[in-house]
Amino acid sequence: MVSNVFDLEYRTRRVSALRTRLAESGCRITPQRLAILDALVNGASHPTAEEIYALVLKVSPTTSLATVYKTLDTLKALGEVQELELGSGRNHYDAVDPVAHPHVVCTQCGRIEDVRIEGASRLLEEASRASGYQLLTERLEFFGICHSCQTTKN
């Protein structure tokens, strides 16, 4: 179920931090929101709203998909969730590491993984200088075939 590189201790702390952040922002802590936070951090990495919803239902069966979207909106506004729009029709969400970072996407199986790129941090300021824009954030996404799909015959 857990396919990201962040260990259990980190993820436990992350859920606490998100909970605290919500509370300190004047938001109420509801069972639905707790279930959503858990699904976001401890479920499969880069989940869709639908995938979060499926996990939440196991714990809180009357929760609605609309509530999932509303909570994601709240977390986005707090900067605690990054929304990944990869053109697949549905968006993915990253609350484990909400700071913009590069991703690789498998165009065959849809898998999404973080990728470390030397010098990626320099790109934003370089783009700022070259364009004259006051740049705040970025999206770095790479598309291709993952290792697993490379070795699997169709």
Add this chain to the structure above:
Amino acid sequence: MVSNVFDLEYRTRRVSALRTRLAESGCRITPQRLAILDALVNGASHPTAEEIYALVLKVSPTTSLATVYKTLDTLKALGEVQELELGSGRNHYDAVDPVAHPHVVCTQCGRIEDVRIEGASRLLEEASRASGYQLLTERLEFFGICHSCQTTKN
């Protein structure tokens, strides 16, 4: 109307090349398609489907939006148009330079511009090496405030 850096001569040649490409791919050359090619290359840079449609209507008033989308699909399949999904709800299209390249996006006025970044070409192979993916294409997008919006008081 023309806000990109590609000059008239280049754009005229580009329209010809697209027309030839369609013909050689077994596609028919219709007045609608010619109008769409012209709008894509000679209209404002990085247009939406709706913006292309508006330009096409001036020349070919009975054309439908569905035809615009279908032709864009055809050109995408040929690799002659790049689809930019910037999360604004509507997609933008680049047929002037269909090869993936970095863009800066103004979050205030929506302007999109090409930006040259030193060493951007190295990123794909670096991401390939770091991830083990067989990467084919990328998206490099930077978001912030354009020069014009910086100097304009709200």
Add this chain to the structure above:
DNA sequence: GTGGGTGCAAAGGATTTGCACCTCC
């Protein structure tokens, strides 16, 4: 107690599709 949160259902909006008619080659 009360204002924010929830759940339902309906709306929204860009894009896609089905199909009868048309036209480019």
Add this chain to the structure above:
DNA sequence: GGAGGTGCAAATCCTTTGCACCCAC
């Protein structure tokens, strides 16, 4: 002449919204 393209309208699908009810603080 016939396959491919067009135009209309309806369908799709993710996401958002309105509103009455509920519950965390």
